[in-house]
Amino acid sequence: MSDDTIRLATVGRMLRRRWRLLAVLTLVGALVGYGVSVVFPPRYTATASVLLPGQWEQRELLTQVDIATSSVVVDRTAAALGWSGVDGEELRKQVAASAADGNIIKISGAADTPERAQRLSDVLARQFVTFAARISGGSTDSDTEAEALRQQVVQTNRRISELSKAADPGRSVESVQARTSLERLRTTLEKAMEKLDQADPANNKADLVVMGPAARPVGQTPPTRLHFIAAGAVLFFLLAVIGHLTVARANRRLRTGPEIAAALGSALLGTVDVPEEANVGRSPGRGPLVRMSRLLGTDTRWDVPPPQRSGDDADRSIRYRRVRARLRDQLPPNSGLLVLVPDEDPVADRAAGQLVAEATKEPDGAAPALRVVKIAVGRPTVPDREAESGALVVLGAGNWTAEDLSGIADACADSSHDLVGVVVAGTVRGRPARTSTAAPGDDSTPAPLPVSGTGSTGGTKKPARASGSTTGAAK
Known part of the structure; x- marks a missing residue:
């Protein structure tokens, strides 16, 4: 479980990198909402008002509300309507009553068409007035x-x-x-x-009065089909966002160099930078699932922080030379070293290749010879020890858990290889290579600097300075 706090920047990064997947899931949610709206037919509600003249207390109004929706009134309404297949028990689910200001009882009826809803409300109001007048002695x-x-x-x-x-x-x-x-x-x-x-x-108290017929409804009663579609889209979008954040919260991949070194039980020799590439980390292959994954953007991880900006190739090579220097200090001359790289870690693969390339720039025998071997992290197998003096593990940051690294350490111990250290590789955004001056540590010969007393400027002398120097020499 990751202890990192989920910030708005994390949510924003997830929306930027997974917007295609979120859009597809939102569309699927809208389709599901549409399907649910088909199961629930549209409903229309009409309301009739009944006036209660005179002085009425609140408890008396509540009693009239209960009478309006009582089984006797609803059964008489069902008998007066004469709808086939609709009895008082089913009709009771479609009617409602409430007390409004001004001694008014609002009687509502719901049906699948506006005409039926209007008729239901009118008949229910009349039956309520008739029954209330009879039980109140107003006959x-x-x-x-x-x-x-x-x-x-x-x-x-x-x-x-x-x-x-x-x-x-x-x-x-x-x-x-x-x-x-x-x-x-x-x-x-x-x-x-x-x-x-x-x-x-x-x-x-005068007799109850129905205040005109119920108005025919012009719109559906919520939730309408549009409400179902919007609710499905919002629900699926929120579930997708919460699912992404939950997976990121439960991520146990190690990201820092000390954590990775501790999991391997070895020392951290350094961290190196690898320039960002467009297709790094994408799933290989050409099948339909791979194309769909690339289209939705699920073939790359979204929870990895954006790469930091670094210097040019000369600046990045300094980190590799420092790692080579630490290896020279730990291993004897003319020794070999096994470099272990996970086969599903393209960043580590490129870092190991750069590490080997830096070794070619050094004199023969100055540093251990490197042999790169790819291993499967799920079931790692390390070659038996031959002429190597140890093993070096190169890993990409944030790709492997402590259990994965423990398996690599056990495989090295099983093959009698001593872990001399671990190198962690991270992706960075590169900068254009230098063109005006040579980079520090480059093998090219630097331009000559001016020497005091010679009149040299490192370039072509100006005619005036040349004339002055000749005159001084003649004197």
């Missing part, structure tokens, strides 16, 4: 009974008045008591009628 029979009771009370009051007038107008005790009892009866009846009027819901 015509109840109104008739209440009106008849009021007429009887009025007649009773009139009769009480007549009895009060017909009583003995004298001041006898019996007449006074009779009139007093009649007035008490009148007062009791009036209070009873007041309470009846207050308890009658028809006086405080």
